[in-house]
Amino acid sequence: MDTRIMKKLGITNSLLGLGCMRLPTLSDGSIDYEHGQRMIDYALEHGITYFDTALVYHGGESETFLGKVLCSRHKRDSYTIATKLPVGRFNTLEECKEALETALNRLQTSYIDFYLLHGISYEAFKRAKGMGVLDWMVELKAKGIIKHICFSTHDTPANVIKILDEFPFEFCQMQLNYLDWEMQDAKTLYAYLAEHEIPIIVMEPVRGGRLMTIEGPKVDALKALDPSASLAKWALRFVADLPAVSVILSGMSNMEQLKENIETFSPIAPLTKEEHEAIAAVREEILAVPVVPCTGCNYCDVCPQQIAIPDIFTRYNDYLRFGDLNGLKRAKQQIDPARWADQCIGCGACKAECPQHIDIPELMKKIAELVG
Numbered sequence: 001m002d003t004r005i006m007k008k009l010g011i012t013n014s015l016l017g018l019g020c021m022r023l024p025t026l027s028d029g030s031i032d033y034e035h036g037q038r039m040i041d042y043a044l045e046h047g048i049t050y051f052d053t054a055l056v057y058h059g060g061e062s063e064t065f066l067g068k069v070l071c072s073r074h075k076r077d078s079y080t081i082a083t084k085l086p087v088g089r090f091n092t093l094e095e096c097k098e099a100l101e102t103a104l105n106r107l108q109t110s111y112i113d114f115y116l117l118h119g120i121s122y123e124a125f126k127r128a129k130g131m132g133v134l135d136w137m138v139e140l141k142a143k144g145i146i147k148h149i150c151f152s153t154h155d156t157p158a159n160v161i162k163i164l165d166e167f168p169f170e171f172c173q174m175q176l177n178y179l180d181w182e183m184q185d186a187k188t189l190y191a192y193l194a195e196h197e198i199p200i201i202v203m204e205p206v207r208g209g210r211l212m213t214i215e216g217p218k219v220d221a222l223k224a225l226d227p228s229a230s231l232a233k234w235a236l237r238f239v240a241d242l243p244a245v246s247v248i249l250s251g252m253s254n255m256e257q258l259k260e261n262i263e264t265f266s267p268i269a270p271l272t273k274e275e276h277e278a279i280a281a282v283r284e285e286i287l288a289v290p291v292v293p294c295t296g297c298n299y300c301d302v303c304p305q306q307i308a309i310p311d312i313f314t315r316y317n318d319y320l321r322f323g324d325l326n327g328l329k330r331a332k333q334q335i336d337p338a339r340w341a342d343q344c345i346g347c348g349a350c351k352a353e354c355p356q357h358i359d360i361p362e363l364m365k366k367i368a369e370l371v372g
Helices: 033-045 057-071 093-107 122-131 133-143 157-166 186-195 217-225 231-240 255-264 273-287 309-322 325-335 349-353 360-371
Strands: 003-006 011-014 016-019 050-052 080-085 112-117 146-153 172-175 200-203 245-250
Touching (some): 003 245, 011 245, 033 057, 033 255, 057 080, 112 122, 122 133, 122 157, 133 146, 157 172, 231 245, 231 273, 309 360
Parallel strands (some): 016 245, 112 146, 172 200
């Protein structure tokens, strides 16, 4: 298993990390502990040392699972655990303190290696700072309850840089894959983090599995370079080729995925010039698909129904690019059925404000019909 050093922290971890948000499940949706335990044991035996979870994964069961099958069964200094505080869900510092106690109890550990503010934007960062969360985390580190203060984010590079200018977080967990390298300008944030030697933990290297289902002539050309390689392997190799990346998280759901990824990283092969060009061609092919030109400016928040217009367009564009209708249907529940496209009354208030002149009511109707 390839490893990488977080130079500023003096920590060596496996380049591949096991993300515990898509663990194997039983028919009732609960975690399949027997299957999951085999995966954890196999991961440790084959060199994975980084395990990522969060207070909210699997409805709160992910941390409990790791406590039972990892922390209570394996030597604590043989791996590192990252878990996260969803600070946006809380209104007081006391609630955050209770969340940490819950995490420690679930994980059956006296300390957490990497404690992250979960998925924060710049606005969420300022709110957490105002609540005293950052000062509290500094105290926790001094006591050894958490070893490192970190954060994950999906915000813009400019906003993430502002966060890092205001607080010395010890690593940044960011969404990075060969599509978002350009589409979400991940390359700019990567360059900043690399220049400042801030360790990078990568999430969504296969973009939630979407980069495994793509089709097209350029995809066929990429496959032809190595017919035995899965599309997931190509995506993982792209991220691994970036030297400033410390850990690449993969949310593996079964033993087959785990074995394939371990094989990919043991060791991982650098990309050739021809392979880089082939991946870039696939990216261009995906980006050439016509999508809704929503910039997320939120001028449409005049909607009297409070419909989550930019969020819906983001999911709809994913459907257009990747053909994932089930993902679009799930989005209705994930965003909020009360703010979904089918609540549109066609008043046109949003359309009048849209700088991109998008016919929002017509598209809301179309999306509502698609989802049913």
